[in-house]
Amino acid sequence: MVENEIMLEKSARIHRLDKSNADFFMKNGFLAMTYKDGEEEKTLDRVFLHRAFPFELLWKYISVISDDGKEKGVIFDIEDFSEDAAALIKTELERKYYSPTIKSINSLKERYGFSYWRVTLTDGRNVNFTMQDTFRNIIRLGDYGAILLDVDGNRFVIKSISSLDRKSYRRIELYL
């Protein structure tokens, strides 16, 4: 009984990671971590980061997962780490969660259940993509934004639909 309680407590406990017990560095182009396991210092050559609340908190509550899929701990706030480590964590998260943001919709055509989009992104690139079942694949983000999922699994973000230019707004309006 006691053993079970200990196990439950252990599995329910959140192991908070900060600069006192962990540090991050790059190895072969991948994010790696050193951490304290009791008194012993251990190294993981690869760790994966997952945001717990990707829509609300970008730099808080980040789960650190090892190569074998086990959670090593949770970063409550990236500011709990040194500037260098925080920058590495930030870059890794930005890379993982990167979704291009749409600035304007230049053309939108619908044919036989597919819609064909030509858009300009905030980084200036022009991109074409195809969506299937368009209504279902536009996910509203709060009251203002939206995420568009294309047939390849790419995600395109519109931060604020109302701030799109008039023509772009008219093109997407029917799907909202």
Added chain:
Amino acid sequence: MLEIDKIPACVLDYAYGKGADVENIYLTLHCDMNSEHTYCDTYLMATSDTLYIIWGSEGLVSRQNPVKGGLDVIWNEGGYGEYKLSSLKDFKVEELLSGARLTAKDENDEYVFLTAMTNFCKSSTLLFIKYLNKIKKGEIKDKSFTVEPEDDPKSQRCPKCGMRYPNKHRKICPKCMEKGKLFARFGVFLGKYKLYIFIMLASLVLLSATSILAPYFSSGFFYDQVLDVDGTFYGELLLVIAIVVGTKILSQIANIINGYITSKISARVVYDLKMTIFGAIERLSLGFFNGRQTGGLMTQVNNDANTIYGFFCDGIPYFLINIVQVVALCIILFIMNPVLAALSLLTIPVFFIVLRKFYRTSMKYHARNYSSQRSMNGLLSDVLSGMRVVKAFSKEEEEITRFDKSSTRVAKNNKKLAVFNNYSYPLSGIILYLGNIIALGVGGWMVIKGYGDFTYGQLLTFTAYINMIYSPMYFFSQMVDWSASSSNALQRLFEILDTKPDITEKENAVELSQMEGSVEFKDVDFSYTKNRKIIDRVSFKVDSGSILGIVGHTGAGKSTIANLIIRLYDCDDGEVLIDGVNVKDLSFASLYNNIAIVSQETYLFIGTILENIKYAKPDASYEEVIHASKCAGAHDFIMKLPDGYDTKIGFGFKGLSGGERQRVSIARAILRDPRILILDEATAAMDTETEKLIQNALAELTRGKTTIMIAHRLSTLRDADKLIVIERGKVAEEGTHRELLDKEEGVYKKLYTLQAEALKNAGITE
């Protein structure tokens, strides 16, 4: 050579300059990011022993040649990497949110970051890995290797626009697909109704002809030839009345025939269409249903059939007749009075322009209305299904507020749409009516002035014909959208008809009427989605008549093993053998008649308990049904129901508890008397005591039969002849209960001890 993407000449030149063996490239690929996750052109090329990665961008420079001039394409170097293939293994495409990374491991098991990409390049990268592994394994020995037809990049793209097909199993480009071809293909489907369609068209022609004749006899002819003293038929009132009545009777007969044929044909075409769609859906493999909502498919079966029917049996015939009628009327009008005809018909193009404008706005209101309605319905069904939770957390007030907000939105959108419709259609009608006014005004003036011998009777006929031209205009204006929605429905219909089931029965499949029942997995690999192996090199053997227990954590892949045995899915690699025969070679009949599965997710159809149990063996006797129910521990609770085995269950009828449903489905499996019985968490929803009772009954029943039991509760598997422990898709341990318990630090031992301890604490001893 497999050129997934073409390598530009400047890149090849650059690679050559770096010492790459560009003459012997087997495989090429383009990705749109580099290992720094920066957008650029990254090219991967593989020879028999080396992988080259080159990134940078193409640029243009002016030619140095002063005579020719022009521009040269050059390669702006970003970076260059070279890896010996023998030093790399475990190539993997790791998914990010909107992109992926191509990684591998080196000889020291350290990760190597090869490149990043957006999801646009992911599927071609997976193809690249597939062939890279073949090169590594030595399966590809020279440049001229054969590429599997489905992997040929050309076969995946539309030859016309170059775009990748959205559905790789159905090589149709929606962008370039011609509507005409779709309709022609459907025309073949309508072939068996050609007689009806002919009669329908003939009746419509008659209807149209009589409607053109009627105004002529009742107005122009009547005033100018019968009432006028100079008329040819002056005073012949009876003749005119007979003609008018005769035309009317003819028109009514045509109308009755048309109505009769339409109602006869409509029910049959809709029935045929629904059966075709449903039949095609039923034929498809389980994989097809995983990516779709059941609701969507239901809408498809119901709505699409009606849309297609509506367009072909109502739309097209009327469209054709209207076209003929309008053309005929225009000719008549221009013969009667060309000037007046040209002036009166001027309003038609204006009408179409205004109507298109209104239509766009109307679509917007409709879309908003539909979307608010849909979200309100969603909210309603959400709250009603979750009423227990709402009550438990006393959230009634919040839910009422939420519903009020959503309902207000619906009301507002409804009002806007109604107001718009109220003024838009009358407004566009006024434009058409203007043509009528022009005809009356200018025509009246012509009659008074005696311009071109235009008579009063002719004016009456003219205005009657003008009105007849206007009425099909609304019909034409909607025809474009009608044809669009119908071609969408047709496209969906053909998509289903053309989708090939992933699981098909082999020609000359092996018939095993009486199976022995041995099951063997040989190095089986399986994944539901690319890049995520669920079953990884699994091998085991179950002798016929023995019991195999499968143990493992949730999501370890236990149920997938069961799905592979009964061929709900086919394995990606390796073999699943029954009596030494690959399941892919076995006929469906031998497979399904000899294997029964009871899973945790039991599904009972609407009907009686008896019908549900007999589903597996429709000709079973009453005794057999009772015997099977008794074995499954279902008989006692069934007998407590007032209607016994005739109790209606399923949607809207008596609900059974989870445990009861499982027992009914076990009875169903027992009744089939299979050679191989798969119990996938079959007793999970029962209390320990009932479970034990059923276990005992099953033990009797399964004697001599091959049984595969998947269970969380390890005690139920104690008597199995062999146990396998599945961990993350692999066989971690194998042996009897005793052997596994003897393993120090064993996974099974750990799980068993934990469960036994937990049960002991709960006061249950086993």
